[in-house]
Amino acid sequence: MIGDSLLAEAEIEIGEHKTFTFLNMTFNADTIWSTVIAGLVVIGLGFWMRSKVSSTNPSKIQLMWEALVDWVTVQVESNLGRVHPFVVPLAIALFVFILVANWFELIPSQHLLPSPTADVNLTYALALLVIVGVHIFSVRERGLKGYVKHYFQPHPAMFPLNLIEELVKPITLALRLFGNIFAGGIMLAIIGLLPIWALWFPNVIWKLFDMFIGLIQAFIFALLTIVYFGMASAGHSAAGDEHERAADPQPELSEAH
Amino acid sequence: MPTTNLAESNFLVPNATFFVELFAFALVLLVLARYVIPPINKALTERQEGIRRQFEELEAAKADAEAAENQYRSQLVEARHEAARIREEAREQGAQIVVEMREQAQAEASRITAAASAQMDAERQQVLAQLKSEVGTLATDLAGRIVGESLEDEARKRRTVDRFIAELDGHSVEVEQSGTSMRQR
Numbered sequence: 001m002i003g004d005s006l007l008a009e010a011e012i013e014i015g016e017h018k019t020f021t022f023l024n025m026t027f028n029a030d031t032i033w034s035t036v037i038a039g040l041v042v043i044g045l046g047f048w049m050r051s052k053v054s055s056t057n058p059s060k061i062q063l064m065w066e067a068l069v070d071w072v073t074v075q076v077e078s079n080l081g082r083v084h085p086f087v088v089p090l091a092i093a094l095f096v097f098i099l100v101a102n103w104f105e106l107i108p109s110q111h112l113l114p115s116p117t118a119d120v121n122l123t124y125a126l127a128l129l130v131i132v133g134v135h136i137f138s139v140r141e142r143g144l145k146g147y148v149k150h151y152f153q154p155h156p157a158m159f160p161l162n163l164i165e166e167l168v169k170p171i172t173l174a175l176r177l178f179g180n181i182f183a184g185g186i187m188l189a190i191i192g193l194l195p196i197w198a199l200w201f202p203n204v205i206w207k208l209f210d211m212f213i214g215l216i217q218a219f220i221f222a223l224l225t226i227v228y229f230g231m232a233s234a235g236h237s238a239a240g241d242e243h244e245r246a247a248d249p250q251p252e253l254s255e256a257h
Numbered sequence: 258m259p260t261t262n263l264a265e266s267n268f269l270v271p272n273a274t275f276f277v278e279l280f281a282f283a284l285v286l287l288v289l290a291r292y293v294i295p296p297i298n299k300a301l302t303e304r305q306e307g308i309r310r311q312f313e314e315l316e317a318a319k320a321d322a323e324a325a326e327n328q329y330r331s332q333l334v335e336a337r338h339e340a341a342r343i344r345e346e347a348r349e350q351g352a353q354i355v356v357e358m359r360e361q362a363q364a365e366a367s368r369i370t371a372a373a374s375a376q377m378d379a380e381r382q383q384v385l386a387q388l389k390s391e392v393g394t395l396a397t398d399l400a401g402r403i404v405g406e407s408l409e410d411e412a413r414k415r416r417t418v419d420r421f422i423a424e425l426d427g428h429s430v431e432v433e434q435s436g437t438s439m440r441q442r
Contacts, residue, residue, distance in 0.1 A: 016268075025273035032277050039285045046293030053296045055303035062300065069297045089290035097285050121274035126282060175269075182268075 031119040079230030095222035102214030127174035138232035393418035
């Protein structure tokens with residue numbers, strides 16, 4: 001590779017992980033442990049909130065969780081027309097977990113704690129989970145016949161496009177997140193090459209921006225998950241649009257109330 | 258530096274880490290869905306319920322206050338009507354009393370007037386009678402003394418007195434007539 005010598009000179013590691021082999025399979029050790037830590041942080045935040053949950057005197061951590069749950073519930077209601085018992089927890093878990101994982105990027109840990117979302121293994125896993133859920137949901141909503149039929153709408157000639165769209169969904173979902181966080185890490189590494197007296201200013205600016213990117217990416221991932229589920233229940237063809245319009249008054253009513 | 262061979266150097270190709278990540282996230286999802294989200298939802302609905310209840314109580318209190326105010330206003334109006342009615346009644350009664358008193362006073366006045374005139378008539382008659390009996394004696398006495406002759410003669414005496422009385426009568430009738438006309442006026 002052309003970049004190899006350049007990168008070696010600059011001492012930047014890109015897409016390289018501390019690996020170990022188990023049962024003849026390669027595992028990225030750093031991604032795994034930072035995933036475990038991110039998972040523990042999320043669960044810890046959850047149980048911290050749970051330990052002091054109160055309906056009359058909510059703590060700050062509870063208010064943060066409540067704001068998230070409320071936002072996700074409203075989004076799911078307006079996209080699916082009802083509160084789905086699987087989609088709501090999925091979107092919440094995705095948002096919190098991705099947010100925590102993204103913000104690992106900001107911790108100056110000398111590659112000890114890399115952001116797990118900067119590894120495609122995590123983003124592929126999340127996207128696969130989401131898209132499998134979406135297809136199962138789609139079959140349940142429309143029946144197997146309706147599910148197969150929606151690939152041939154509005155016209156059978158659209159089948160290749162519909163198929164590609166369905167295939168592209170998980171890939172874009174995974175690579176969008178990966179690309180953003182991965183690029184953030186590279187930017188930090190490049191800024192790290194600056195002399196120490198010039199380093200702090202761009203470093204602070206970029207980390208603030210990276211924090212924002214991490215939030216936005218977590219938000220987009222969760223929102224797109226909900227939107228994909230919404231499309232799976234109504235479809236986005238002409239017929240589906242009519243369905244959507246017919247289902248529209250319901251969330252509006254619930255929101256007005 | 259970790260060891261990496263060329264085949265694995267493409268960072269877009271996943272390796273076995275994928276399965277670990279899948280499992281890890283599924284675990285996070287399960288824990289959140291089972292242990293974290295239900296209490297949040299419970300607290301949220303409870304708080305919303307509480308707020309809704311507070312609003313209901315507020316509405317009820319407002320309705321109560323409005324009802325009380327309406328009652329107060331209607332009572333006020335009623336009291337005003339009552340007061341006006343009583344005032345009107347009092348005015349009517351007052352007017353009636355005044356009329357009665359006036360009638361009574363007029364009756365009293367006319368009674369007093371009638372009594373007074375009757376008494377005056379009686380007194381005049383009495384005086385006249387007295388005069389009649391005394392004037393004759395007095396006059397003959399005086400006249401006898403003056404003329405020196407006795408007027409003891411019964412016939413003359415009577416004649417003289419009668420003439421005098423007749424004159425006096427004519428005079429007193431004139432006086433009486435003028436007196437009554439003055440009173441009538």
